[in-house]
Structures are given as structure tokens and as C-alpha cells.
Amino acid sequence: MQPKLNLAYFSPLPPQHTGVADYSAGLLSYLRKHADLTLFVDNPDGVDPSLKKQYPIHPITAYPAQRLQFDTAVYHVGNNRHHEAIYDLARRYPGVVVLHDYYLHPYLADRAAREKNFTPYARELAYAQGLEGIRLAWQVRRGEVPRLDHAFPLNDRLLDLSLGIIVHNQTVATDCRQRRPGVKIAVIPHFVTQHGATSRRDELNWPDEVVIIGHYGYITANRQMPLFMETFARIHEAWPQTRLLITGEIVNQEVDVAGLIGAYGLEEAVHVTGYVPDQQSFLDWMATADFLVNLRDPTMGETSGTTLLALALARPVVLFDHGWYGELPADVCYQVPVMDDAALFTAMETLLTRPELRTQIGDQAQRHVRETCDPDSVAAAYIAFINQVLLRPTAATTHSPAQ
């Protein structure tokens, strides 16, 4: 019988404020049924105590000396500094990379600016684009062109190095295959654990008849808050019984939410909870809304865990129709053309005036998540792909990952 996989696992973990930390915390409990897991993090002392009880946790710096004990390493790579040490190690000791964002360019450009070290950034642009990349990097350095964050993903080296790449959606898989046709890649859906949640509507002291529109998750510039707030202001003017509930942390002060609320005079119509640390409270606030608006432009190739949680709670979500958001079946959400304010207005108007449509979409959304995001199937797909990458015979009980 094939022994269990022994995996070194690299990911941000709670209480770090990033969606990947929550994702990993959930995934680990399903992966452990199939594999022995040792976690490597920047600061083991800072990891959530419940995880410390369940898994051996070592500092990332200890991995090089221990690496031959493991079948391979699983690196969760995303587009922010929580993944910095992980990214560096994935380059030094390649393994299986879970690519949460297709575009790593913004992270690399930010890192170059923060560390005042331009060379690694120029190196990655050169790796991706050859001599043209060096020319572009110098143009960026000299301020002759704006940042190139969405012109080049700068994931090329990771694609070349890694033993295998796991992504959560077809859009990113297609893009990766176009850049590197030979890459071993598996599309494994984002999982969702089915949660119960209780509405906290009573705490808001809003009249019973109001329709609550929700906005959840980390607030970054690509959430397009100015467009959303402007549209909500128009909606609220036409339907004064609408309210807006905003739950989530503003990242790096990228967006002036309070300023936008003030600019449109929406103080009485908007409630901002700020960052909610525990997931149950987050879900309870999500269940408080009648429907959600979750806009991203540009998309970094991410699959939105926040959106999936909302779908699992049978809440309709208004989304821009691109990237992974465009892959969702049309009957489980409300997709609008990217940055189309008229379509966004119509979507919000339709959902707030048609409660039966909200129920219909919500039910279909919940069914979709139940069928496609089962955590046991996701964990089994991870193991099957890693076995395949390592040329290990696949156990009969595991599922083949989508190719």
C-alpha cells in the first residue's frame, strides 16, 4: 500500500489578515486525512493556537535542512507581502505551487519600492520579456511610464520552476498554458465548508422593510468603491429604503471609504463594521445582507472566497463579468459588464425590487457551491495531483484533478 504523502506546507495562516490564511486553515483539516503535514511559517509563535495544537509548525528558515524528509513542498503564492518568504523559498526549492493570483507583478513592484532594490524586479521583467523587459523596467524606474502591474503577470519563473501548479479557475489555467504550454497544471475548485449563519439585522436598528446591500472582504483599489458608492447613492436616492453594510478591512489605506460616504451624504444609510476577525461573525454579517455587490477590476486571476461564501449562504452577488467571476453560471449570480455603471445600477435595482428573484438566484447559488466546492473532493484532488506530479501511483480512492 502506498504510504501517506509527507508534505511541507507553506501558507499564511490565521491570524494573518489575508484570505489565503483562512483558506489554508480550512483546507488543512481535509488534507490531513490524506497526508502528513508539517507547516512552515515566518513566525510560528504567532500562529493561531488551535492550529498549533494540531500540526507541527516550524519556522520557514528550518526547511532547507529538513527538506529531504518530505515528499515535496506545497507553496501557497499570492499577490501580497504575506507570501514573501514563501515566494523566495518556492524559487530556491521548487515544489507544487498553489497560485492564488495570476498577476504577481504588483507584489514584485511594491517589494522593489519597499526594499529600494530595483534589481530583482528588473530581473523578473527581463526573465519574462527579454531585453525588452530591461528597457521597460528602466522606464518604470525613471518614471517614464506608469506601473505595468497588469501588462505582464511576472509568474513566468514560478511556472518554469515548479513541479506542478494548482489554480482555482479555468481562466488562470488557460493563461498559464498559453505562457508555458508544457506546465503541469491542475484546476482544483476553491472549497467552501457549508456554514450556518445568523443575521445580525437587529443590531443595526434599521427599519424591518429596508433592503440591505452588502459589501464584504478586504477593500483594495480594485474593489472600485468610488463607482460602487456613486451607484449606491443613486439607488438610495431612488429607493430610500435601501441600506449598505460594509464589512472588511481597508488595505494600506488604499480607499477612503469614510470620505466617499461623506461625499454622497450617506452617513445614515451606511454601516461599516471594519475588520471582523472570526469567520462566524463575518458569515453572520454576510447573512444580514439581502444581496451583495463584489466588484473587482482589474482581476488578478483570483477566485473569490468571499463570493463563494456568499453563494453558499444563498445570497445573490453582483459581479463584473470577467476572470473567474465570468466563469460562474449565469443563473447563480448577477454578472454585469466591467465598469458599466448603468448595468450595475440596473442589477442593483432589479435585485432590490424583486425579492423572489433574490430567492431564486440564492437557491441556485447554494446548490452550485454544494456541487462544486466540496472540501473533501478538493483535498482529494490536491493529493491526486501531487501524486501525479511525483509519479507516484494514484490510490484508487483519490479523484483525478481536472486537466
Place this chain on the structure above:
Amino acid sequence: MSEPTDWLHSKATIQEHHFQGTPLISRLREAWASVAARWMVRAVVQQQNEFNHLLVLRLQDVDARIIAQDKDTTQLRHDLAEVTAQLVQNRRLLEQIAQRLDRLERQA
């Protein structure tokens, strides 16, 4: 996006400096330079420009070779990771075989 010109390349050619100041002073300085320095300096500038252009080409060549080596190193690191993973798998298989052999020997 701006024109695809390499900044280094665009700076490689030295341009003649024009004197600033009142028209009379400028004309006097230009006249003096054309008598005293222009023909000597022009030859030096030409030499410097030729050198600069060769230097830019050489730097581009160095860049191209660094990029090629970076790609080779990356490919090698990938290959090494594959070999390491197979080494680990083979070691685990050997351990299993040794355990089986041990059991069989004890049974015999």
C-alpha cells in the same frame, strides 16, 4: 506606452553644447570655439560616440547572456527539484522493500 527606445542608447550620442547668454556673448563664444576648439573637440566627440555605441551594444549583449543564463539556471533548478523528488520517492521505496525483506527473513 512610450517609444521603444533604450534610455541608455538614447544617451549614448553626445550632442554639441550651445552657449547660453546674451546673443552678442553667445556669438563671440561660438566664434572663439569654432577657431580654438571645434575641430579638435569634434574628433574627440566622434571617438567618444563610437565608443558609447559599442558600449551600449556590449551591455545589451551582456544583458542577453545574463537572461539566457538565468533561464538555464531556472531550468536546471527545476530539473534538480524533479530529481530530488524522485530521490525521496526512491528512498521511501527502498525503505519499504527493506522492511518487507526483513519480514520475509524473519518468517524464513
